[in-house]
Amino acid sequence: MEKFAVIQTGGKQYLVKPGESLKIEKIKAGKDGEVFFDKVLLIVDGENIKLGKPYIEGAKVPAKIIEQGRGKKVIVVKYKQKTRYHKKAGHRQPYTKITISDF
Numbered sequence: 001m002e003k004f005a006v007i008q009t010g011g012k013q014y015l016v017k018p019g020e021s022l023k024i025e026k027i028k029a030g031k032d033g034e035v036f037f038d039k040v041l042l043i044v045d046g047e048n049i050k051l052g053k054p055y056i057e058g059a060k061v062p063a064k065i066i067e068q069g070r071g072k073k074v075i076v077v078k079y080k081q082k083t084r085y086h087k088k089a090g091h092r093q094p095y096t097k098i099t100i101s102d103f
Contacts, residue, residue, distance in 0.1 A: 005103060006042040007061050013041065016061065018102045026094040029065055035098070037061045043103070062101040070094050 004017045010025025029035050040059040043050045050056050070092040078087040 001046040003045050003103075005040055005044070005059075005061050007037040008039040008041060008055075009037055016100045018100055021066065021097065021099045023071075023095045023097050026068065026096050029096070031065060031068060033065045034101075035063050035065060037063065061103045063098040064101060066097040066099055068094070068096050 002017075004015060006013055006015050008014075009027070012025065014022060014024065016022065027035060038055070038060050040056045040061055041052050041054065043056060043059060050059070052059070071094075073090045073092050076089045076091060078089075079085065
Protein backbone atom coordinates (compact mmCIF):
# COMPACT_ATOMS: atom_id res chain seq x y z
CA MET A 1 0.00 0.00 0.00
CA GLU A 2 2.09 2.82 -1.30
CA LYS A 3 0.90 6.41 -1.19
CA PHE A 4 2.44 9.12 -3.39
CA ALA A 5 1.56 12.13 -5.52
CA VAL A 6 3.02 14.14 -8.38
CA ILE A 7 2.96 17.91 -7.81
CA GLN A 8 4.10 20.84 -9.92
CA THR A 9 5.89 23.88 -8.51
CA GLY A 10 8.51 26.24 -9.87
CA GLY A 11 8.12 24.88 -13.39
CA LYS A 12 9.15 21.39 -12.29
CA GLN A 13 7.29 18.22 -11.33
CA TYR A 14 8.10 16.24 -8.19
CA LEU A 15 7.05 12.76 -7.07
CA VAL A 16 6.40 13.14 -3.34
CA LYS A 17 5.53 10.77 -0.50
CA PRO A 18 4.28 11.62 3.02
CA GLY A 19 7.19 12.39 5.36
CA GLU A 20 9.65 13.00 2.52
CA SER A 21 11.97 16.07 2.53
CA LEU A 22 13.07 17.81 -0.66
CA LYS A 23 14.47 21.07 -2.01
CA ILE A 24 12.30 23.02 -4.44
CA GLU A 25 12.53 26.40 -6.15
CA LYS A 26 12.19 29.25 -3.64
CA ILE A 27 8.62 30.14 -2.68
CA LYS A 28 7.44 33.17 -0.73
CA ALA A 29 6.64 31.90 2.74
CA GLY A 30 8.16 32.26 6.19
CA LYS A 31 10.30 29.70 7.98
CA ASP A 32 8.27 27.12 9.95
CA GLY A 33 5.23 27.98 7.82
CA GLU A 34 2.93 25.65 5.97
CA VAL A 35 2.21 25.65 2.26
CA PHE A 36 -0.37 23.80 0.15
CA PHE A 37 0.40 22.65 -3.39
CA ASP A 38 -2.80 22.76 -5.46
CA LYS A 39 -1.24 21.82 -8.81
CA VAL A 40 -1.55 18.06 -8.22
CA LEU A 41 -1.19 15.92 -11.35
CA LEU A 42 -1.54 12.42 -9.85
CA ILE A 43 -2.47 10.83 -6.52
CA VAL A 44 -1.94 7.11 -5.85
CA ASP A 45 -3.27 5.58 -2.63
CA GLY A 46 -2.81 1.82 -2.84
CA GLU A 47 -5.22 0.64 -5.56
CA ASN A 48 -6.99 4.03 -5.79
CA ILE A 49 -5.53 6.21 -8.58
CA LYS A 50 -6.63 9.76 -9.43
CA LEU A 51 -5.29 11.35 -12.60
CA GLY A 52 -5.76 15.03 -13.44
CA LYS A 53 -6.48 16.69 -16.77
CA PRO A 54 -4.03 18.44 -16.25
CA TYR A 55 -4.66 18.95 -12.50
CA ILE A 56 -6.94 17.20 -10.01
CA GLU A 57 -9.74 19.57 -8.95
CA GLY A 58 -9.84 20.29 -5.22
CA ALA A 59 -6.73 18.23 -4.42
CA LYS A 60 -4.06 19.75 -2.19
CA VAL A 61 -0.78 18.40 -0.87
CA PRO A 62 0.28 20.05 2.42
CA ALA A 63 3.94 20.64 3.29
CA LYS A 64 5.86 22.23 6.15
CA ILE A 65 8.70 24.63 5.37
CA ILE A 66 11.95 23.62 7.05
CA GLU A 67 14.34 26.28 5.75
CA GLN A 68 14.97 28.90 3.08
CA GLY A 69 18.50 29.00 1.74
CA ARG A 70 20.90 29.26 -1.16
CA GLY A 71 22.74 26.41 -2.85
CA LYS A 72 26.46 25.98 -3.42
CA LYS A 73 28.20 28.56 -5.58
CA VAL A 74 28.53 27.77 -9.27
CA ILE A 75 31.31 29.60 -11.11
CA VAL A 76 30.43 30.93 -14.59
CA VAL A 77 33.30 31.87 -16.92
CA LYS A 78 32.97 33.66 -20.27
CA TYR A 79 36.03 33.81 -22.51
CA LYS A 80 36.76 34.92 -26.06
CA GLN A 81 40.12 34.03 -27.50
CA LYS A 82 42.46 36.58 -29.10
CA THR A 83 40.43 39.57 -27.83
CA ARG A 84 41.61 39.71 -24.21
CA TYR A 85 38.02 39.24 -23.02
CA HIS A 86 37.24 37.15 -19.98
CA LYS A 87 34.57 37.47 -17.35
CA LYS A 88 34.06 35.45 -14.19
CA ALA A 89 30.86 35.41 -12.14
CA GLY A 90 29.33 33.29 -9.39
CA HIS A 91 25.74 32.19 -8.83
CA ARG A 92 23.92 30.69 -5.84
CA GLN A 93 20.44 29.36 -6.59
CA PRO A 94 17.85 30.08 -3.84
CA TYR A 95 15.79 27.14 -2.61
CA THR A 96 13.13 26.16 -0.07
CA LYS A 97 13.45 22.89 1.84
CA ILE A 98 10.08 21.29 2.66
CA THR A 99 8.73 18.16 4.33
CA ILE A 100 5.56 16.67 2.86
CA SER A 101 2.71 16.15 5.34
CA ASP A 102 0.13 13.37 5.08
CA PHE A 103 -2.38 14.05 2.28
